[in-house]
Amino acid sequence: MAERKKQPVVSSGIAGLDEILRGGLPASNFYIVQGDPGAGKTTAALQFLRAGVAAGERCIYVSLSQTASELQAIASSHGWTLEGIRVEELSASDTLSGAADQSIFQTSDLRLDETRKAIERAIDEHKPHRLVYDSLLEIRLITGDTPRFRRELIGFKAFLARRGIVAVLLDTQTSGGDHNGEEIEGIAHGVIRLDKSLEDYGAIRRRIEVSKMRGVPFADGYHDMAIREGEGIVVFPRIVPGSPTEVAKPQLIKSGVEALDEMFGGGQESGTITLVIGQSGTGKSTMSSLYATAALQRGESVALFLFEERLETFFRRSEGLGMDLRQFYKDGQLIIYDFSPNEISPGEFGQIVQQVVSRNNTRVVVIDSFTGYLNSLPHREKAVLDIQSLLKHLARADVLTMLIVAQHGLLGQNVGIDVDVSFLGDTVLLLRMAEHEGKLRRNITVVKKRHGPHDLDVRELFIASSGVSVVAYNPLPET
Incomplete structure (x- = not known):
């Protein structure tokens, strides 16, 4: 032919x-x-x-x-x-x-x-x-x-x-x-x-x-x-993910906190999407900083897209937990975009992410928060479809993508957006608050992981100036 x-x-x-x-x-x-x-x-x-x-x-x-x-x-x-x-x-x-002179x-x-x-x-x-x-x-x-x-x-x-x-x-x-x-x-x-x-x-x-x-x-x-x-x-142009030329063997991406990695069966997998869900103060952004720091220390490139937190606030919060990321940012190993609400269209955002990943061989991408991103757009239902194509593209590029998703209220009964995004995640990490003897306790649970085994236990999350730790959860004493 x-x-x-x-x-x-x-x-x-x-x-x-x-x-x-x-x-x-x-x-x-x-x-x-x-x-x-x-x-x-x-x-x-x-x-x-x-x-x-x-x-x-x-x-x-x-x-x-x-x-x-x-x-x-x-x-x-x-x-x-x-x-x-x-x-x-x-x-x-x-x-x-000449004809113009013949008639008005x-x-x-x-x-x-x-x-x-x-x-x-x-x-x-x-x-x-x-x-x-x-x-x-x-x-x-x-x-x-x-x-x-x-x-x-x-x-x-x-x-x-x-x-x-x-x-x-x-x-x-x-x-x-x-x-x-x-x-x-x-x-x-x-x-x-x-x-x-x-x-x-x-x-x-x-x-x-x-x-x-x-x-x-x-x-x-x-x-x-x-x-x-x-x-x-x-x-x-809208992102249309192509067919993968070969299936790469997923790599385990660790957080640097052994107990947290154990909850994921040894670590999170490259080429997957993780939803980090919780109400305010549960440590969602801290989780993203944790994985970003571990990847940077391994010599990998990380891209962070902020829609709520200011750049200086991000640095100060990370430094308060013993994670100094400023030098990585100055060296170009950590790429950060700080967007204002209603500043960017889904198409432009997708192209920026795509270019950052391809130019810098980025291994970890964090969108903080996905709630803020969707709430800045006039048609959130359509935006979810746009970002689904982007996430599929990132998965085929063997990138670990973390989406920070906020919940309403102190108890966090409802996700802070009026569209369902749960189907986007291969992994769902749920952070919650519990009250005990006049103090709030942070709980952490892996509620979903499509690939491989994971721990279903509820554990306690501690965030302090010395760092982040995860320990077995001690239930409330019986009365």
Whole structure:
């Protein structure tokens, strides 16, 4: 059987979008980028053309809706220039040359013909490899009816195809249907939608969707994105865990406290996820510091993602227990991210974790707390599905992942989030408080471990300046 020839592609100028498209946009084709005003269409178009300039291609930006100075302002806001990009600033009224003197009000046919000729002259003069057409809204207004608009678009597509131009047409249109049944998506080789939504609290959430791309096995569905100063549009492709190439033999990861390791049958296993559950003050974060310190002392890399505790608070708490982690942090062996609530989307968080693990050969990942992470997101149920893919990716990378999960109230009867996360854990470590003779006692139990034997006994946890210890639990005396 003959090997299928790979279709040549060009970069969209957005690395994450190229990843979604399995390499880039198929060359010499016609694409539509849709979205609300402010969704990022113009920024995406400039990135597309800048990628062409970087590849030594001739590029042209045909604008019927924005002036050259407005485009320059957008570029300057990111520290870019328009060098190498030819800007053709046209207007449906300005294109009427001598005919403009004949009548104050010109017919739509005359305006459409003159606009088309002006655009075609600019293309034939500059012979671009890449073109951006901004925007279809103006042509839609000139044509006035759907059949004429479709014919105009089909004719323009044929004109570009004969010249081998890769074109991106901007269209102010949201997902959810065409304008008055135009069905223009059927004309284009590909359609990319930029979506933005304002939540009840916090920043705008931005997403991108490739709704159509002929001949490309692209990653469909929504992917998180952001618009960053100096970077433009940044796309965070959803994590799709691949099949493991080989099954690695799990390694036992120890805490440095022998009695605790015995509860796990000798230690926790690499490539698994551990939920550390308990109410406030039971020692959940201390458990994560314990495993982090032991891994660092073995020479392994550790990544810690904080969503509630400040970085300085983390260091001081660890130092109060005899675990000095500052130097590991300064040396880069301990990687710590301190996030503010509502600061990050699930897609961006997943990409950061993925990159940290791959670049630093990280062996232990801690999310403290998972409750704080989920509570900072507007759609927690969907976030759980996103993080499930991330956790599967980390498991296949042979990483031990620890998720700190808080419980409500002093007795901790309910998990502090309104979605079920218990299915995420291969191992569940439960920390609780018990009162005895006017004092609180910390209890620790391994209630679940999918792989291998574990201790079901309830033991007592002691946290002191000298360190952490686990001892057999002495029950309350009978009365």
